[in-house]
Amino acid sequence: MYLDVTHLKEFYDLPLGRMLRVLVGSRVKMLWPEMHGQSLLGIGYAAPYLRPYLKKTNRVFAGMPAAQGVVKWPREVEVPNKAFLMEDGQLPFPDSCIDRILLVHSLEMAGQPGALLDEVYRVLSPGGRVIVIVPNRRGAWARSEVSPFGYGRPYSRPQLDNFLSNHHLSVVSREEALFVPPTNSRMVLKNARSFERLGAVAWSAFAGLLVTEAEKQVYRGIPMKASHVTRVLRPVFLPNGKTAGAQAMNGHSRQQEGTFANEGES
Numbered sequence: 001m002y003l004d005v006t007h008l009k010e011f012y013d014l015p016l017g018r019m020l021r022v023l024v025g026s027r028v029k030m031l032w033p034e035m036h037g038q039s040l041l042g043i044g045y046a047a048p049y050l051r052p053y054l055k056k057t058n059r060v061f062a063g064m065p066a067a068q069g070v071v072k073w074p075r076e077v078e079v080p081n082k083a084f085l086m087e088d089g090q091l092p093f094p095d096s097c098i099d100r101i102l103l104v105h106s107l108e109m110a111g112q113p114g115a116l117l118d119e120v121y122r123v124l125s126p127g128g129r130v131i132v133i134v135p136n137r138r139g140a141w142a143r144s145e146v147s148p149f150g151y152g153r154p155y156s157r158p159q160l161d162n163f164l165s166n167h168h169l170s171v172v173s174r175e176e177a178l179f180v181p182p183t184n185s186r187m188v189l190k191n192a193r194s195f196e197r198l199g200a201v202a203w204s205a206f207a208g209l210l211v212t213e214a215e216k217q218v219y220r221g222i223p224m225k226a227s228h229v230t231r232v233l234r235p236v237f238l239p240n241g242k243t244a245g246a247q248a249m250n251g252h253s254r255q256q257e258g259t260f261a262n263e264g265e266s
Contacts, residue, residue, distance in 0.1 A: 002109045004147055011148060016184050018075035018131040020147065021048045021191050027101065027177045027211045028131060038099035041091075041123070043116070044106025045148070048085070062089065067111070089115030093123045101130040108134045108152030109209045117167035125217040130169060132212045134160060136176070141208030144182035149208065160210055169214035176200070176210025 011017045011265065028049050039059040042050045047062050048215070054060060054074065062083040064070040073083040086092065088110045101120055110116045120130055133144035135154040142154035155163070161171050179199020180192050 001111070001152070002065050002068035003045075003105070003151060005045065005064060005071050008105060008148055009071055009176065012048045015054060017048075017188055019180070020178070023180065023192060023196055024104075024133065024177050024209065024211070025049050025052065027175050028133075031127075031131060031173060031213050032100060035100065038181065039097070040100045040102065041093075041098045041104045042104065043086070043120070044068075044104050044109065046102045046104040048105075051102055051171075052174045061155050063108070065106075068109070081236055088112040089119055091119045091123050096120055096125045096128075098123045098153055099125055099128050101128070103130065103132045103134075103149050105152075107132055108154060113163070115165065117164070117169065121168050121216055126218045127218060128216045129172070129218075130163065130214050131211075132160065132214065133177075134210050136207050136210050139178070139206050139208040141178050141182045143202075146182045146184065149178075149247070150182070155210060157210060164212065168217045168219075170217050171212055171214045172215035175211040175213075176207030176209065177202060179203065179206075180208070181207065 011023060025048070029052060032053075035053050036056045037058050040050065040053050040057045040061070042060075043065075044061045044259045045068065047065065050062055051058055051074070060082060062073045064083055066085050068085055070083050070085050084092065084096045089112055101124060101230070103116075107113050107116065124130065135149045135152070137156045137159070138156040139154075141149045143146060157174070161174075164171055178196075181188055181196040229256040
């Protein structure tokens with residue numbers, strides 16, 4: 001079940017939300033450092049992580065589920081709105097038109113996650129890539145209500161990999177994020193980067209988020225081999241002809257009225 005968009009917007013304006021924007025956003029930028037000339041679509045509430053690409057992409061959109069609600073994005077009055085309402089299984093784009101898709105606060109909230117991934121596959125261009133960010137089932141952030149990542153369905157690494165594969169999205173990169181404890185403590189927020197570096201080494205299996213990049217699999221048709229046609233001898237009735245058929249093939253010849261001969265024999 002999706003959270004209300006106003007609550008998500010307010011969270012990312014808080015110190016904890018700004019910390020997440022930096023720590024999680026750095027993982028996204030590590031995977032996608034350059035986006036020049038490409039199109040980018042965010043689904044869920046991906047707006048905080050799309051902003052760095054506003055001037056680096058050809059086109060950027062923010063799709064927000066109807067059950068969540070939508071707000072203008074970017075929020076600056078002078079910048080044209082790039083956000084739109086959508087349903088899990090209905091993206092308003094033609095086939096194979098988007099180069100990159102980012103899912104945040106999306107897959108774990110979706111009422112029809114399979115239909116959502118089917119649409120992601122449909123609109124991705126051949127070889128296009130998607131980053132899926134979901135709460136880690138083993139992490140503390142999935143069990144804490146201090147952030148939006150404490151809601152919805154968390155995933156384990158095998159669950160997420162299999163789910164993507166079942167929808168023809170091949171995993172190409174696996175990252176983790178949020179080794180910081182889920183708290184509003186000023187001490188933790190102040191030292192968030194140090195916690196993140198330490199956690200990546202000391203307790204990487206308990207990361208708060210799974211950050212997975214996958215590629216659209218495009219299957220090529222399997223060419224059919226030319227079939228070898230074997231000529232089949234078919235008996236033909238010759239009322240007054242000589243005996244043929246299997247007996248003639250075996251070298252046996254005898255007179256018989258109303259017998260069969262091979263097709264084409266005169």
